[in-house]
Amino acid sequence: xxxxxxVELIGADFYTGVPDSQLKALCNxxxxxxxxxxxxxxxxxxxxxxxxxxxxxxxxxxxxxxVYMQNSGEGNIINPVASLLNDKVYAIPTLFIxxxxxxxxxxxEPQHIYQGEVTVKLLEDMDIETFVIGQDTSDDEVAxxxxxxxAVFAKGKQAAFVIRKGALTDAPKVEYKNDNAMIREDxxxxxxxxxxxxxxxxxxxKASRELFEIREANGQAHKYDFLTVGSMGHASxxxxxxxxxxxxxxxxxxxxxxxxLMHMGSxxxxxxxxxxxxxxxxxxxxxxxxxxxxxxxxxxxDLTAIxxxxxxxxxxxxxxxxxxxxxxxxxxxxxxxxxxxxxCSIGARDDLGRPTTTALENKQNFMAYLKxx
Numbered sequence: 104x105x106x107x108x109x110v111e112l113i114g115a116d117f118y119t120g121v122p123d124s125q126l127k128a129l130c131n132x133x134x135x136x137x138x139x140x141x142x143x144x145x146x147x148x149x150x151x152x153x154x155x156x157x158x159x160x161x162x163x164x165x166x167x168x169x170v171y172m173q174n175s176g177e178g179n180i181i182n183p184v185a186s187l188l189n190d191k192v193y194a195i196p197t198l199f200i201x202x203x204x205x206x207x208x209x210x211x212e213p214q215h216i217y218q219g220e221v222t223v224k225l226l227e228d229m230d231i232e233t234f235v236i237g238q239d240t241s242d243d244e245v246a247x248x249x250x251x252x253x254a255v256f257a258k259g260k261q262a263a264f265v266i267r268k269g270a271l272t273d274a275p276k277v278e279y280k281n282d283n284a285m286i287r288e289d290x291x292x293x294x295x296x297x298x299x300x301x302x303x304x305x306x307x308x309k310a311s312r313e314l315f316e317i318r319e320a321n322g323q324a325h326k327y328d329f330l331t332v333g334s335m336g337h338a339s340x341x342x343x344x345x346x347x348x349x350x351x352x353x354x355x356x357x358x359x360x361x362x363x364l365m366h367m368g369s370x371x372x373x374x375x376x377x378x379x380x381x382x383x384x385x386x387x388x389x390x391x392x393x394x395x396x397x398x399x400x401x402x403x404x405d406l407t408a409i410x411x412x413x414x415x416x417x418x419x420x421x422x423x424x425x426x427x428x429x430x431x432x433x434x435x436x437x438x439x440x441x442x443x444x445x446x447c448s449i450g451a452r453d454d455l456g457r458p459t460t461t462a463l464e465n466k467q468n469f470m471a472y473l474k475x476x
Contacts, residue, residue, distance in 0.1 A: 104236065104240060104241075104242055104245060104270065104271065104272065105271075105272055105273040106128040106129050106131075106132045106271045106272065106273060106274055107132065107273065108242055108245075109129070109236075109245065109264075109271065110129075110132060112242070112245055112246050112249050113169060113198065113249060114249075115166070115167060115168065115169045115198065116142075116143060116166070117142070117143055117144070117157075117160050117164075117166065117168045117169065118133055118137075118143065118144045118145075118168070118169045118170075118171060119144070119145045119146070119147055119153045119156050119157055119160075119168065119169075119170055119171075120146065120147070120150075120153050120169075120170055120171030120172050120200075121146065121147065121148075121149060121150050121153060121171075121172050121173070121176055121365075121391070122146065122391040122394050122395055122397040123171070123172060123173035123202035123204075123394055124173075124202070124393075124394040124395055125173065125202030125203065125204055125266055125268060126171055126172075126173070126200065126202040126266060126271070127274060127394070127395045128271035128272060128273070128274035129171060129200065129266075129271055129274075130171075130395060130397050131274040131275055131276070131277045131395070132274055132275060134277050134397060134398075135275040135277050136275075139398060146391075146397060146398060146399065146400075148364045148365055148367065148400075149176070149179050149336065149364075149365045149366065150170070150172045150176030150177075150179035150180045151179040151180055151182065151183050153170045153171075153172065153180075154170055154179075154180045154183040154184060154187070154188065154197065155183050155187065156168075157169075157170050157195075157197050158183070158187055158188060158193070158195045158197070161195050161196065161197070162195075167196045167197065167198055167256050168197055168198070169197075169198045169199075169200060170197060170198070170199050170200070171199070171200040171201075171202075172199070172200075172201060172202070173201070173202045173204055173394070174201050174202060174203055174204055174205070174215075174218055174219065174222040174265075175204065175214070175215070175218050175333065175335070176201075177201070177218075177222065177225045177226070180199070180229075181225075181229065184229050184231070184261065185229060188261055189230065190230075190258060190259040190260050193259075194258070194259025194260070195259065195261075196255070196256035196257075196259055196260065196261065197261045198252065198256075198261070198262055198263070198264070199226070199231065199261065199262070199263035199264070200263070200264050200266060201222065201226070201263055201264070201265045201266065202266050203219065203222055203235075203265050203266060203267050203268070204218065204219055205217070205218050205219020205220070205222075206219050206222070206267060206268065207219060207220055209267075209268055212332065212457065213332065213333075213461065213462045214307070214332045214333025214334075214462070215333075218333075222265060223235070223265060226263050226265070229261075230260065230261075231260075231261045231262060231263050232251070232252060232255045232260065232261070232262040232263070233262070233263050233264075233265055234248040234251075234252075234262070234263070234264055234265070235264075235265045235267065236264055236265065236266050236267065236270045236271075237267040237270050238267065238269050238270050240270065245264075248264070277396075279390055279392070279395070279396030279397065279398070279449050280448075280449050280450075281388060281389055281390070281402065281448060281449055283388065283422065283446045283447050283448045284422075284423075284448060285422070285423070285424065285427075285445065285446065285447050285448060286447070286448055286450070287309065287310065287313065287386055287388065287392075287447050287448070287451065288313040288316075288317070288451065288452070288455075289424070290386055290427065290445050290447060291305075291310060291313050291314050291317060291357060291386075292317050293424060293427055293428060293431065294355065294357055294384055294431065295314065295317055295318070295321075297428070297431035297432065297435060298327075298353075298355050300327060301327070301352070301353045301354065301355055302327055302328070302329070302345065302349075302352065302354050302355065302469070302472065302473060302476070303327060303328045303329070303354075303355045303356075303357060304328075304329045304331060304338050304339075304341050304342040304345065304354070304355070304356045304357070305328060305329070305330055305331060305338060305356075305357040306331055306335070306338040306356075306357060306358045306359045306362045307331050307332055307333055307334065307335045307338070307359075307362065307393075308335075308359065308362075308392075308393030308394075309392065309393045309451050309455060310357055310358075310359055310386065311328075311330035311331065311332055311458070312455055312456065312457055312458065313451070313455065314328055314330065314357065315328070315330060315456075315457075315458045315459075316455065316456055324468075325458075325460060325465065325468060326468040326469060326471065326472040327469075327472060328465075328469065329341065329345075329465065329466070329469045330458060330462075330465050332458070332462060335361070335362050335365055336362045336363070336364075336365030336366035336369070337362075337366060337369070338356055338357075338358055338362060339356050339358055339362075339363070339369045339370065339373060339383055340366070340369045340372070340373075341356075342354055342355070342356035342381060342383070343369075343372065343373050343376065343378065343381065345473070346378040346380050346381040347376065347378055349380070349473060349476060350378070350379075350380055351380070351476075352380060352473075352476045353380050353381075353382065353435065354378075354380055354381050354382070355381075355382050355384065356381065356382070356383045356384065357384050357386065358383060358384060358385045358386070359385065359386055359387075359388075359393075360385060360386070360387040360388065360389060360390075360399050360401035360402075360406070361390070361391045361399045361401070363385050363401070363406065364399055364400065364401055367409070370383075370409065370410060370413040370415075371413045371414070373413070373414075373415070373440070374410070374413035374414025374415050374440070375413075375414055377414055377415075377416065377439075377440045378440055379438050379439050379440060380438070381440055381441075382431075382434045382435070382441045382443065383410075383415070383440075383441065383442045383443070384442075384443045384444075384445060385406055385442070385443070385444050385445070386445050386447045387401050387402070387406060387444050387445065387446055387447060388446075388447040388448060388449045389401050389402025389403075389449075390402075390449050392449050392450070392451070396449050396450075406420075406442075406444045407419060407420050407442065407444050410442035410444075411442075414440075415440050415441065415442040416437075416439035416440045416441065417433075417434070417437065417439060417440070417441045417442065418441075418442040418443075418444075419442070419443055419444070420443075420444040420445075420446065421443060421444070421445050421446070422445075422446040427443075427445055430443050431443070
């Protein structure tokens, strides 16, 4: 169905969410219509934050808010749905729009397979009324579902539209860009060169895909890298766990700004533990670029100041390859927890592939390599 028709049938005037490629039509519509607007549309750090923000909107206005997300974000909403929104607690009506990655029978990446299997069940287990929208779903069917949802909202309960691949159409065209010059794949190439044979934990999305292809192009083994293909926002904690248990080995984390924002509390835990053998690099393009380019707030905050406040011994920002190479070399030699923010452009090459090894093979090869260190 046309995304504009879905928005019309919903009839809400406040949306908050975390962007998803399956919901790109909706995301582009909201950016085109509202941009980032305090009254109508906010992209939050994670789906749990969105849910709480939506609750605040309802408390202030009495209206029903909309929270959009990829189904991978269902885990982040379980606590606020169960202990805040639920009708046995505060009875806060909310409409969720969930992109269905990994739908059974539809080929997808390994991190989406199990999540796809349990997507609808998780919503139903949370007592969220659910309606699935596919390519063949009619406007009248959605209108009828929305009428049913309004009765649910009147009882202080929640409902969800689950969006199948290709179900939403006619998105307005939106160009996402910034003024940064460095390309992420080139940044990762410089990091990999500086790391040598040191282990690297890389974040979800295109960063891990690019690291994999860089190793392929260089004729290198993939044993050096743990590719965090799912679990967005947790790569830095994985790297911390490795670093604390391999104290004589330098461990690198290649992170993204959206991931760093999603679970920023991890930086406080890293800083408090202060492993001398960890280098945390956050590639900041101010965008959820892997799922379409919608903005994050990272372009407007000082990540290096946050890292310093969290206890990182050194925190710097690089906006050129000359500065980046200098900071990478310095971090390698200083034997102290280091944070490097790298300003990055938005975009990737069209022919970027995906890892040809399985997630399990990646884990096994990485663990075998760690045993040799």
